[in-house]
Amino acid sequence: MTALNLYTMIVNVANITKELETAGMRLEIGGDFVAYRRLRNAQADRAPLYPMFDVSSSYVDAGNAFWVCGFNDKDELVHTQAIRRLDMASETLGEHINSHRHKYITPNSTPDPDRTFYSQPPALDRITGQVCYHGEFWLKGGDGGHRSQGFTALLSRVVFELALKIWAPDYVFGFVPMPLAFKGIPVRYGYTHCEPGTWIGPDKQITAEEALVWMGRSDIVQFLDTQPMALSHERRIPDRRELMNKMSVVA
Template sequence: MTLHTFQDGSRFQATSADILARQGIHLTTGFDFEEYRSLLAAARPEHILGAPLDPQIHDMTAENAFWIIGRDATGRIMHTQAMRMMDLGPRDLGDYLRRRFRDYPPSGVDLDLKRSRYRAGPGAQRMKGRIAYHGEFWMGGEPGEYRGSGLSCVLGRYAFLVALQMWDPDYVFGFMQKAVAFKGFAERHGYMHTEPGALRWFIKHHETPIEGFLVYMGREDLRYILDMPLNDLVALAA
């Protein structure tokens, strides 16, 4: 018996548009990452554009990468996130990251790359084909203005919908700091799978590492998440 009902995301689009409108938030999708760098510099100068989505490091075009910003009713940027598509072919993500995890560092941190490491979990070793990296997720605003509102459920899923419509990827993955994952952000964001202990970043002259989770979903997971009633999720996450 087939239970898949996801078609084109129209129900999610309608519900999310209503939720965002009530909050006075307008989302814009773009493809020029030098423009995105400038937007970040103005909106959150303490958080520079990360290496995984830097156009000076990667060949990024309107066909393989996009960014999303959210503005409040005054025009102030209160949200950012971005995605980049990669085609790994028969190579699995675990093997790719064992060799390339240093290309995905947290921004603004002086890392000791020799001591840092990546450990491939079983999910990463199963993921092959067209895989989208998801990062740069940030939500600003004044204390208490947006946090606790359930908006992360809407914003994260919006990027998933754009990725499905543009690329229909086999998988989407990202990294999440352990402390953030333990607060349930992966679930609020929409990720159905996590792999703890994936990353261990050491900061120079510090002995305690930054621990990171790998978060990921397959194509059917994305469709399942986007077909769930959004208002219920927002109410639970608030």
Template sequence: MTIQFPQDATPFIASSRNILRSHGIEVTIGSNFEKYSEIIREERKVQNLGAPFNHELQDLQKSDSFWLIGRNERGELIHTQAAKKVPLGGKSLAGHLLRNFRDFPPPIPGVQLSQSRFRATPGAHNIHGHVVYHGEVWMAPEEGRYRGVGLSTVLARTGLLEVLRRWDPDYIYGFMLRTVAFKGFAERMGYMHNEPGALKWAIAGRDKPIEAFLTWLSREDARFLLDIPVEELVSQAA
């Protein structure tokens, strides 16, 4: 199937490639999640592999999932993200997550699933059809080199373009911890809808649960984003 954007995606592809190369970043996309697990275990020690993309827990096929990583000129891992199709079975995302939200825990120790909860947001009630979950987003914590210079904007849109090219879904969604959302990361990622209070995760040893926002895009939102000159977004972020 050929994906038709409001305008040809070639300008975005060329511009993003030039920006990443100017920072010495090489992007690799794959579907072997056993290999991805090894990369995370050996090279991303500050953040565990998320359960939704753990090949030992999930049936992750080439046709319905992929990962994307970025490496610097020294071959060091500086970025990750991953995506997979989520069959809703004719339900809304709200209906699906009421039963299945525990499949998307934060990658931190001590999560108490039985004491955690999902609250359906307005957007979750309206999300139907073909849906993709987008997660595993991480940037190397080198302020001024990888963070704060607009690279997350380019890399996120590279992942969104890959989602559209592979599956052209009706909606793309993810979850974002409140502390991260309040820093404006959802906007830099390009998520145009960011709804608070969706998830409350009980953590052993903590008095208060941690909150996650539901972040999402429609197909039209994603196409709109990819039609914006990425140089402008990077300039603003920088």
């Protein structure tokens, strides 16, 4: 990492952080996954913490992972995401997931995790080397939340900027439920590849449908080289009164 690259990353993350703070979200970044587990367990309305980022299930700490949390002006948790580095120098992603599937299966989605497997995406046999798993992405909606306001792309940039400079991964991957993949959510995250996949249970039944989303290092660099759209420039959807006024003017 050159001094210029490090300085560029610092400036980029600082600008995003400032943009988010102006819009009402304060970020915290950390590597204490005991503290992260405590934050997640306090969210009764969310699915349980994924095992890959749970200190009670995985060896995860500041040496191989970090988390990003966002808080609103009431100090309420409104955003989470986490990323961890995985050494796959001697195996493919498909082999890795097969060996560690318990840590990737959505909690309570299958009657028997021991006999549930992920299949189909061609990239499973291609992704190898230094690989990062990106997960736990959540953004609160409704009152006090920030969905549909342009936050997603900026928040994912923070993680990719830091991961690229800390670990220089060969690949980054994650899982997205198929209904969200069909809506184009992976593109908002910045992912350039999205491959449909299924979790197959013990009786050959489909227990979950999740797309494998991934990027190579060059994809990450290209994504970060593009200028993000500022939140203040996001297209605002007019409310019903504005639409009626416009219709009256046209009439």
